[in-house]
Structure formats: C-alpha cells, structure tokens
Amino acid sequence: MTIWLAGLITAFLATLIVVPVLRDWFKKIKVEQLVMRENANGPDHGFKVGTPTMGGAGFIPVVVVLYIVLALIFGVGSFDGWAAILAIVAYAVVGAFDDSIKIFNHRDEGFRFLPKLFAQIGAAVLAVVVLALGGFNFVIHLPFGLPAIHNVVLFALFAIVWLVGWSNATNLTDGLDGLATGLAIIAYFAYLLVALYQGNQAVVLLDALLVGALIAFFAYNHYPASIFMGDTGSLALGAGLAMNALVLHVEWSLLLIGLVFMLDTLTVIIQVLSFHFRGKRVFLMTPIHHAFEKGGITMNLDKPWSEWQVDGLFWAVGVVGVILYFSLF
16 A cells, blocks of 8 residues: 555544544533634624534644654655644644633633744744754745745745744634635645655655545534634644645745635735725625625625535635646646
8 A cells, every 4th residue: 555545544534533532522521612703794603602623633643643653664754744743733732722722711812912923933943943953955946937045044934934824824714614624635635746746755644644634524524513623723734734835845836725825814914904004894804705605706795605605616716726836837
C-alpha cells in the first residue's frame, strides 16, 4: 500500500471512531457553542446553540499520532514534516485556549487581540526554528518570473505573516456547517498532489492524513452539524496550509488554492474599512458567505439560501481556484 493511501485510510477510520466519542463527552461536560448570532441582522443560527464544539481536538491528535507512527514505519520523517506538524499543534493549542475562554467564561470572545497575536507569532517562530535546524533552504519564490529572494530574515518575516494570516483566514471561513471542512479537504488534496509531484514523502503523508481525517470529520460536521471544529481546528488547519506552501516552495499557491479563505478575509477587511471611513457597509454581511446565506446570489433578502447552497457554491469556487493553480503553474 502506498504511503498516501495508508495515511488517508488510517486517518479516516481513526477519526470516524474518535470524533463521536469526543462529541458525546463534550456534550456531557458542556463544551458547547454558546452564541450563534453574528448580529441582530444576521442569519438566525440560534437553533445551533448547545452543539458541541472544539472538534479539532478530535481530528488533530489523530493526525499527529498517526504521522509520528507512520513516519517511523515508512522512514519518511523530515524537518519539513516535523515543522509542519509543530505548527499545526501549536496553532491548535492557541485555538483550544481561545475556545476554552469562550466556553468556560461564557463570553463571545476568547483571547484578546494582542495576546492571541503574540501566541500565533510565537508558534510561527517555533516552526521556522525547526526548519532552520533541518537546513531548510530559506528562499521566497516570487510569481511572474521575478527573481527569488534568498534571505533568512525576510523568509522568517514572510513565514510569520503567512502563518498568522492564513490561520486567521481559515478561522473566519469556519462560519457554516461543513464549509471550512470541505474547503480544507479540497486545499489539502491539492497540496497532496503537489507533494507527490515533488516527491516530498513527509508532506505527502501529512496531507494524506489530513484529507482522510477531514473526510471523516465531515460526516459529523456537515449541515446540520453535530459538532463544530472550533478555533482548535480552524487555526490549526490554516497553519498547516501555510506550512505546505512554505515547505513545498510554492508560497503564492495559497492565493488560488486557498481562494475562498482569501476572499472571505478580504470582504471582512473591506467592510470594516468602509464602515470606519464612510459609515456605510459594502456587503450585506461579512464574512461574505453570510451575505449569500442572507440573500443568495442576487443578494435579495427575500430569497435567502440554505447552508447547503452556500457551501456548494463556495466549495465550487475552491475547486475552481485549485484548477486555475494547476492550469497556470
């Protein structure tokens, strides 16, 4: 059995068993979503209150444990892979603290902005240090045929921005049942293909494990979700995608492979700036997936879309982004 298939199948089966057990335990100890209304004018998600969250605490440990075991069995451990695993774990821990504060302190917000930012920067620095220990080639490949940048300091700064930015972008996109999970499956499968092409077996194993685990998690996370991934899962998944782009030296690929994550984040930025400087909103609601939920593709409030319709549209956009990447590069 090839390494990617072994990773995908074992992660799928393990997650399929672990997540429902964790879900039922979380329900018992009240690790549940408290507030699901974005604002008074947002879609009514009140019926989801009480749904167990922090589902990332189910599939992330599965991926980490299986990566350690299978990397040893197949002899594919590398500093690239260990750095990516470290980043995923570190961001999962940041997310878990964030989720815990919200849940057990009964408030909408977890970490304050600066402590959370510093924690994410610290996690990114750890990943860069592990890459340095492995003699990683610190080079930033620029698009459009521009000359590459060979500079450790600039790479480190870029890596920090990339990890912090994409982890938060993925977190913002985790707003509808199954949306972020489906998009992550698409993105990690794309990077699995890139890693296979490059022959980077450590990253092949990691991505196969994540795809398998996420497919199994989707069984419990699709609408109507019986468990949410929480910041524990979304921050970790975003960090893993950023690390894929960095260690495979396809840094800018995320702009297409992670197209929906980028668009969701850009709409939030545009909305905030517009309201701050003009006192007007550009979109019905942000992140933009909520605008489609409120008014469908015509943005007509009398014709709202179901979560399945919104998910389907954005998954399709995610697939288009991947196809564009492989077509252009």
